[in-house]
Amino acid sequence: MSAVDDHLAAPVTARRWLVPALGVTLTGAALAHFATHVSPAPMVAVATILPALALLGYGLWFWLRAPAGARGDAVFAWAIGGAGVVLTLDLWAVLVGAYGVEATLPHVVIQHVSTGALGAAIAGTYSDRDRWRAGSHLRLLRALDAAMDGIAVLDDSGTVSYANAAFAEGYGADSPASIVGEPWQVCYPEATRERVSAVLEEFDAGAQEEWQGTVTARRSDGTTYPQDLSMTALAGDGYVWVCRDVTGREEREQRLRVLNRVLRHNVRNALNVVLGRAERLRERLGDDEDVDSIVTAAEDLLAAGEKARQLERALEAGVGPEEPLGEMVREEVERVAEEFPGVSFEITVTCELEADSRLRLAVRELLSNAAEHNDATDSMVHVTVEPDPPMVRVGDNGSGIPEHERRTLAGADETPLRHGSGVGLWLVYWLVTQSDGAVRVTEEGTVVVRPNAEPIN
Amino acid sequence: MTHTATVLVVEDERELADLFADWLSPSYDVRTAYTASSALDQFDEDVDVVLLDRRLPESSGDDVLQTVRQQGNDCQVAMVTAVDPDFDILELGFDAYVVKPVDREDLETLVSQLLARSLYSEEVQSYFSLASKRATLETSKTEDELVDDERYQSLCAELAEKRSNLDRMVRKLDESDFLAVFNDLSEENTDTRS
Numbered sequence: 001m002s003a004v005d006d007h008l009a010a011p012v013t014a015r016r017w018l019v020p021a022l023g024v025t026l027t028g029a030a031l032a033h034f035a036t037h038v039s040p041a042p043m044v045a046v047a048t049i050l051p052a053l054a055l056l057g058y059g060l061w062f063w064l065r066a067p068a069g070a071r072g073d074a075v076f077a078w079a080i081g082g083a084g085v086v087l088t089l090d091l092w093a094v095l096v097g098a099y100g101v102e103a104t105l106p107h108v109v110i111q112h113v114s115t116g117a118l119g120a121a122i123a124g125t126y127s128d129r130d131r132w133r134a135g136s137h138l139r140l141l142r143a144l145d146a147a148m149d150g151i152a153v154l155d156d157s158g159t160v161s162y163a164n165a166a167f168a169e170g171y172g173a174d175s176p177a178s179i180v181g182e183p184w185q186v187c188y189p190e191a192t193r194e195r196v197s198a199v200l201e202e203f204d205a206g207a208q209e210e211w212q213g214t215v216t217a218r219r220s221d222g223t224t225y226p227q228d229l230s231m232t233a234l235a236g237d238g239y240v241w242v243c244r245d246v247t248g249r250e251e252r253e254q255r256l257r258v259l260n261r262v263l264r265h266n267v268r269n270a271l272n273v274v275l276g277r278a279e280r281l282r283e284r285l286g287d288d289e290d291v292d293s294i295v296t297a298a299e300d301l302l303a304a305g306e307k308a309r310q311l312e313r314a315l316e317a318g319v320g321p322e323e324p325l326g327e328m329v330r331e332e333v334e335r336v337a338e339e340f341p342g343v344s345f346e347i348t349v350t351c352e353l354e355a356d357s358r359l360r361l362a363v364r365e366l367l368s369n370a371a372e373h374n375d376a377t378d379s380m381v382h383v384t385v386e387p388d389p390p391m392v393r394v395g396d397n398g399s400g401i402p403e404h405e406r407r408t409l410a411g412a413d414e415t416p417l418r419h420g421s422g423v424g425l426w427l428v429y430w431l432v433t434q435s436d437g438a439v440r441v442t443e444e445g446t447v448v449v450r451p452n453a454e455p456i457n
Numbered sequence: 458m459t460h461t462a463t464v465l466v467v468e469d470e471r472e473l474a475d476l477f478a479d480w481l482s483p484s485y486d487v488r489t490a491y492t493a494s495s496a497l498d499q500f501d502e503d504v505d506v507v508l509l510d511r512r513l514p515e516s517s518g519d520d521v522l523q524t525v526r527q528q529g530n531d532c533q534v535a536m537v538t539a540v541d542p543d544f545d546i547l548e549l550g551f552d553a554y555v556v557k558p559v560d561r562e563d564l565e566t567l568v569s570q571l572l573a574r575s576l577y578s579e580e581v582q583s584y585f586s587l588a589s590k591r592a593t594l595e596t597s598k599t600e601d602e603l604v605d606d607e608r609y610q611s612l613c614a615e616l617a618e619k620r621s622n623l624d625r626m627v628r629k630l631d632e633s634d635f636l637a638v639f640n641d642l643s644e645e646n647t648d649t650r651s
Contacts, residue, residue, distance in 0.1 A: 261541075265512065268539035269470050272558035276476040279561055302558065309541065317599050 016072035023056030048107040051114035069132030075124040082120020150243040172219035203233040226250040320357035340371040343379040351387030353453035356435035362428045366394040374398035390453035400445010462505040467496040511538040526550045533571035554593040584619045
């Protein structure tokens with residue numbers, strides 16, 4: 001960021017008119033002087049009026065253009081000071097008779113005072129600007145020092161030339177002074193060094209200018225921790241690093257992963273016993289309502305677990321390849337129609353678009369949801385894929401998605417008492433939003449997915 | 458032939474182990490082990506099929522599998538587990554990978570298929586083992602993950618090669634050979650179930 005773009009400490013623009021006002025006064029004084037003196041020599045008149053006009057011009061320029069960082073009253077004070085110094089010198093010259101007896105003192109004084117004020121105003125403008133730039137530079141440095149993220153500037157040989165307090169703390173140093181001057185490698189273990197070196201090489205080759213990732217960092221006492229690191233190349237002049245300790249986040253993720261895995265494992269084992277025993281009961285008792293309901297409950301639980309796993313995988317995999325949206329929806333309709341033979345499906349596709357393949361899972365969920373929870377006697381699900389704007393609508397002739405479940409699709413905060421009854425709609429919400437789309441439910445209960453879709457090239 | 462096949466069920470969840478044993482005992486000699494060490498104690502050359510849980514107390518099912526294979530026994534081993542398969546399964550020498558829950562029908566089909574396979578030549582068996590790995594990975598991994606994984610790619614290449622070798626072998630058999638082999642197989646298969 002250049003100092004001109006820096007509006008962190010833009011000065012007050014009040015009283016910018018003071019300098020032009022001074023110019024007007026001095027020009028007025030000069031004109032008044034010649035108006036009361038009969039026929040002055042033209043050269044003398046011009047030499048006296050010009051400096052005052054120049055000061056007026058500069059003052060107007062200053063007023064209208066407002067040079068960044070220079071305050072009107074400060075520049076005015078400089079101009080008055082300059083005029084004062086010159087006036088003092090003039091008076092001293094008169095006192096010692098330096099101008100000789102023939103000199104017309106008033107226009108000499110006016111001429112010199114105007115020139116002095118003009119010079120001082122220009123000097124004042126630059127001085128005030130420099131002072132302001134130095135101030136905002138200092139503020140930026142303080143901001144960097146106070147930032148919670150570690151920030152370091154490296155020269156092109158990879159030596160730390162600036163580090164803020166957070167960067168030093170991340171390394172386990174008491175103050176930035178103990179890390180400045182060290183090579184960056186001291187902050188990272190061997191494996192990370194190789195990875196980062198490869199990136200720096202690409203920077204130097206001009207292949208890329210920015211990099212972000214999670215790496216393992218090392219403190220001076222040898223302990224390591226996960227760190228989010230972003231590096232930016234400064235056009236042939238070193239690099240800027242911004243980093244953050246993400247131990248908490250990584251631990252939460254690990255906890256989630258472990259809980260997920262253990263829960264899924266135990267649920268599968270336990271439900272295998274439940275389902276197996278239920279099967280034996282059914283052999284003994286024949287058709288039995290209690291057994292049926294045990295089996296249904298167990299199977300629902302299994303399906304929820306499986307859905308959670310699919311979702312986890314889809315989200316972990318990141319952005320999927322682009323796929324033709326119409327075909328994707330058609331295939332899913334066929335698939336779900338096979339699963340629900342009692343429900344009829346109607347699909348209208350009027351576009352040629354492609355979208356993130358992860359939407360497939362969301363579409364499947366919406367279709368099965370519409371088919372499964374349809375309370376109409378002659379169940380029917382209708383799906384349309386429209387181009388402008390890109391839209392997938394899934395509706396049915398039942399009562400649609402109940403009010404309390406719609407909150408999920410709006411991404412509302414869940415609480416123990418207010419959350420959707422399954423993972424299905426969360427799956428839809430996460431997949432759609434992760435692929436830069438949006439989802440909403442209409443008054444009639446039709447779900448409208450607005451995918452981030454592009455025309456097929 | 459009146460030989461009854463022997464199945465070793467290795468499962469730390471006692472309820473489940475007993476259930477599996479119960480389902481299989483009408484057709485097979487079933488041995489049940491709740492721990493890895495008990496599994497190895499009960500394992501001998503009479504065992505035709507091992508149903509192996511991957512997560513066991515003390516040492517894992519993967520270790521049991523390795524020991525079984527080191528003993529040079531060519532019995533059929535199916536991992537029957539609640540653990541989602543990852544690329545690490547490519548290192549394991551199993552013949553089938555089944556994710557729980559399994560019902561009675563699944564289990565019976567699994568065992569009879571494995572027994573049928575044990576009659577095939579080594580060539581065919583290793584083809585089945587690789588094919589089962591590929592199928593397992595394909596159901597648990599996304600296309601992107603598969604495309605990016607070198608181990609998966611070399612597995613596919615190996616499978617394709619084995620497949621063409623087998624095709625060549627089958628073409629060499631004339632029709633009567635083929636029928637003879639087929640009859641032989643189906644007879645043995647019914648025998649083991651009787």
